[in-house]
Amino acid sequence: MEWETVIGLEIHAQLSTRSKIFSGAATAYGAEPNTQACAVDLGLPGVLPVLNKEVVRMAAMFGLATGSTVAKRSVFDRKNYFYPDLPKGYQISQLALPIVQRGKITIELEDGSRKTIGITRAHLEEDAGKSLHEDFHGMTGIDLNRAGTPLLEIVSEPDMRSAKEAVAYMKKIHELVRYLGICDGNMQEGSFRCDANVSIRPKGREKFGTRTELKNINSFRYVERAINIEVERQIDVLESGKEVVQETRLYDADRDETRSMRSKEEANDYRYFPDPDLLPVEITEAFINQVKETLPELPDAKRSRFISQFALSEYDAGILTGSRDLANYFETVAKTADAKLAANWIIGDVSARLNKEDKDISASPVNAGMLAGMINRISDNTLSGKLAKEVFDAMWNGEGDADAIIEKRGLKQITDSSAIESLIDEIIAANPAQVAEYRSGKDKLFGFFVGLAMKASKGKANPAQLNDILKKKLSA
Amino acid sequence: MYHTKTLAELSRLLQKRETSSVELTRAFLDRISTHDKTLNSFITVTADQALAQAKHADAMIQRGEAGALTGLPMAHKDIFCTLDVKTSCGSKMLDNFISPYNATVVEKLAAAGMVMLGKTNMDEFAMGSSNETSFYGAVKNPWKISAVPGGSSGGSAAAVAARLAPIATGTDTGGSIRQPAALCNLTGLKPTYGRVSRYGMIAFASSLDQAGPMAQNAEDCAMMLNAISGFDERDSTSLDKPVPDYGADLNRDIKGLKIGLPKEFFGDGMAPGVREVINKAIEQYRSMGAEIIEISLPNSHLSVPVYYVVAPAECSSNLSRFDGVRFGYRCKDPQDLQDLYKRSRGEGFGAEVKRRIMIGTYALSAGYYDAYYVKAQQLRRMISDDFENAFKQVDVIMGPTAPDTAFNIGEKTSDPVAMYLSDIYTIAVNLAGLPGMSIPAGFSNNMPVGLQLIGNYFDEARLLNVAHQYQLATDWHKQIPEKFI
Known part of the structure; x- marks a missing residue:
């Protein structure tokens, strides 16, 4: 039955x-x-x-x-x-x-x-x-x-x-x-x-x-x-x-x-x-009526608002509204930084670190202002995703805010195209054989040049720019 | 001869520095040690503490910080919790209970500078009308040693009647201030429910219990009532209503006062000797210019049955805390938890208390609750409504306090219903929550008879005025039993 x-x-x-x-x-x-x-x-x-x-x-x-x-x-x-x-x-x-x-x-x-x-x-x-x-x-x-x-x-x-x-x-x-x-x-x-x-x-x-x-x-x-x-x-x-x-x-x-x-x-x-x-x-x-006025925004209402106001997925909105503290943290970050990036970082790295250290969001060593500061350096291309992770770890370990860490460690992304161009020119000049092979159709070698260029820039070249310029120069 | 003086007179002596609190306190302590072997009106005498309080009061008087009550001795019914003093409630259950705190009434009277002589005997947990259910033995009526003083505040009544204390506190759940006051020739007042804080007063029936003064006359009652009345944030059922000066209206003329006589209070139940005294007292009021009006309280015959559902129901729950676990009596060598409960309660409570716990438990049980408790609450409302209607016509209601004068010790102990009927005229007042008084009105076969005065809600000042005017015209209240003069 x-x-x-x-x-x-x-x-x-x-x-x-x-x-x-x-x-x-x-x-x-x-x-x-x-x-x-x-x-x-x-x-x-x-x-x-x-x-x-x-x-x-x-x-x-x-x-x-x-x-x-x-x-x-x-x-x-x-x-x-x-x-x-x-x-x-x-x-x-x-x-x-x-x-x-x-x-x-x-x-x-x-x-x-x-x-x-x-x-x-x-x-x-x-x-x-x-x-x-x-x-x-x-x-x-x-x-x-x-x-x-x-x-x-x-x-x-x-x-x-x-x-x-x-x-x-x-x-x-x-x-x-x-x-x-x-x-x-x-x-x-x-x-x-x-x-x-x-x-x-x-x-x-x-x-x-x-x-x-x-x-x-x-x-x-x-x-x-x-x-x-x-x-x-x-x-x-x-x-x-x-x-x-x-x-x-x-x-x-x-x-x-x-x-x-x-x-x-x-x-x-x-x-x-x-x-x-x-x-x-x-x-x-x-x-x-008096009590009504003191009611905070309730989870369901907040979730809907996050979805419409910040264009979040239902899933992300659900996680971020899981507690009032987490939602407040997110909103503080999103006030001055890109919301989608904020959501990704909070659900990803921030939550992972908190879980690992069994900490509540209110006890996070990286506060909302610091996270927003770092995200803004991603948005304005100062940091690549990879560098951002380094900066985040440093912030977590108490080395200060994102700008200070970037300054101290010289982590600023290179976005100046002339700098990237001259760097690439040097690599092309130093590797004529590989250039010839590439030009004869061996596309796989593209990664080899990217690797060299990144290395030469100490990882700081903006990846998208570097790709573009490299492609242009190699096919010239 | 301090003991022949009223509280007000002693107060004037102190204020004029013609005596001291220590001297007064010694005099009354002496009387207690001389006479209480006969009366058994005290459970605990707190002589050392009383003398210390008296010294403190004398110092206040010296500094000119004294109020009307400063330095005056008094006794508390043993139902009020008193810090560091045994508070037994007349029960074996609390024979070993030293209270770690003061009741609000105790605190207020101490703050007013009164000196506590001791704690008076009472029916066990205030359940009784003769003071015979006390674990500490029966109290004797100073007017006739073989008779009961009434109850449950029988110790306070006997002590004041024999002038072992100038005034005492009592509590009244179904007549426990007024009935012993009547049987011992005292003036006793049960205030409106909520007028006096119940905090620290060991609960019998929470919706009925109220504390009040037991005194020689109305003026003394007013003095104590002034000090104990008022809102207490520790008692949610106390009312936040300003306290007037209860002495202010005492001398107002009562010409034109409308007195209602409920025909139901003048039926067959009243002893002929009591009827004669009550009728004379009514005539006295008429001669003083009052208008006498016959009224009806058609549901008053329901008072006793309603009371014996409501009061036991509440007491069955209120007395659950006496379980042998945290304080009070615990049986020897309990075998397990059930045994601890059964024997601690079985051995710690007396027969009348057990009877009421059982009645109340039954009335609240599944399947009986609607037929008993809910029904009783509905009838209680009707009884209150009768009074409300009556007070549209009259200012004060009068009648006998008790159906007869004091009966002999042992006379009614085997017939609980006969005992319960001693409160037939007083119970309705508690069910309605109204203020009520008993004042000395004369004697029948040399035993005192009390006249009951019932007022509208918060009309204590009028009751005191009406009582005082009678006491100016009569001297029944001044009579002291011969052996104790």
Whole structure:
């Protein structure tokens, strides 16, 4: 039988506020355990939550960027369950009235086609702390630094039909939240993670199959892998005549398998109810307009603009708009230098060096101004492509800007035709035999003369000019 | 004989330098050590800290930096977190809890220069109407040692009634300031919800809890209310509304005041002796020029059932943090996580608290939530609407605070519903979020009876004015139980 996969994702994006969602404690990652947890985060008797207004602004940005409704009134609820790293015995979240409702986002697939994925909702909630099971000799350590860190949980419609689509969607949301500056997207530190709801159904059937939820997948590669493995497992189950059980499963990357965490029967009754300690969040039209004005240009819009404004290919535009920093870098270069050359250099040499040294564009030793300066020396024929690579390496190594390096190393391209002519005249005079052979039809010897002429110019002769003049002189 | 004086009188003595804060503090500490063995009204007495605060206050008075409350002793209900002092909430669960911070109310009164004598006994987590659910034992009513002082602020009530402290704080979720005030012959005020910060006040039912003064008279209540009211950025449910001087209107004439008597408050539930006292008090107001109007609060019979869904639902969640993990009671030798939770909570909480956690958990469960919690919220709205309509006709609503005078210790402990009915007249006020007071109105069989005054939102100044005018014309509030004179 042919099976169709149905996937919906729940993405947890940690909002990059300086303080927590309901307290003034810092959110910075990696501090000593329990040093960034105040009385409110510890859930001490008598403490009360106070909403950090910044999270509302960030959620509204996400809502506006995905064409969602930003709710005029949203409500925080308590999700009740006991766990040692959940200090209050409940998590403050939003159930019935989330702040962001009904949006969508378009993903590009590998074959170049596009698909729109529905966003059901995005709601604000607090993160829990961490339970540490190692190093405590049969006991569990609790670190509450992360408790109260703001999260935006973004829930998609079950619109994805393959692991690849799920990854494309996750990457798209990842790119968007970083563009908006509301999440640093750091997956290793858990700032961006996802749960996947996966089911399969016979192709052509409308009714969804029973789904399982894969918990806490923290890399793009694992998402693809976990979904594919889970789909295979579900196919095996169904084809052997059994039924898929609705349950939560954990993806184990080391063993490359998913395994059951808890079934629906074991699931908690969270006893949600509106948190009486917090007022409903009321958002005015004026506030939404204010947020709208601060929205940066979004990736799709930027891509289209790059294509039309700089005559870039869709592929190049896609890469250059991959992050806001990269796009800004490109635009700065393209402001004063040839855009096409800028695109080639950034996608080529700049990216290669950054990758090799595991650096971000913002940490590039060759800044946008320096790259533009070098490209302009290519455009005005001061540098050949080959010399440019030498200059680029020198700039990367901190020898200064392109002009200084050209000056210091004497790398200026020779474009003076009389200089090139006299150089060629000397070569013709010194190699009469080869000249005769060439003239009798041995065209291959042309390369020999080019080589000699280049050598004589120490590689600095403009190649196109040199070719032209050489051809003219040899056929004379 | 400082203890026979009101807070306002003691304040004048201090300002005229006829006594010192240290002297006052010593006098009240002495009374506590003499009488509290009988009453059990304090859980913790903070004598050293009190004397240090008193010295500090005397220095302020010397420098002329004193305010009206500087140097005056008081007691806090043990529900308020107090820095470096045990804050038990009347529970074994928090018997070992030393708070690392001060509640806003505590901070404000300390900043005003008041001296904390100690922390008063209370029903466990404020759940009770007789102070019998306390881990620290029942509190005795100074008017009759075999009787309850009411609850949950029973310790504060008994302490002020016996003049072991000139004034105390209380909290009121369903009547916990007003009912013990009535049973102990005190003036107690529950402010409008949101008037006083709840930060640092251990939550029972967050949408109902409110702190207020328990005092000898309205003037003293106004003095404390002035200091504790106001917006607190640490409590999102506190309201950002200017705080008037609650003492300013005390002497206003009440001629023409429209007093509403809800017919539902004068039905069969009220004891005849209480009815007699309340009727006399109403006549007193009439003779002072007030107009008496019969009104109706048609949904008030729903108050008790609505309250016993909303309050337990909120408490079941609020009390989840007491899990034996980070602070408070932890069972011995837990075998695993489930065992830690079950035994820490099973052993740490008393029967009434467990009963309410179970009721609340049930009411919030999948499949019951709509029938109980959602329904209760709808009815709560209707109860509020009744009051809103009533206040279109009248300025103040009056009736009994409690259906009867103080009952005997042990009398109602085996019948929770009978106990819950002690708050039948007070609960609706919390559900609506309105301010309410209880003032001494007389005696029935030598036991005090309280008259309840209910005001419109933020109308505390009027309530205090109405109470004060009555207290100028009567002296019920000046009565002190014989053994404690």
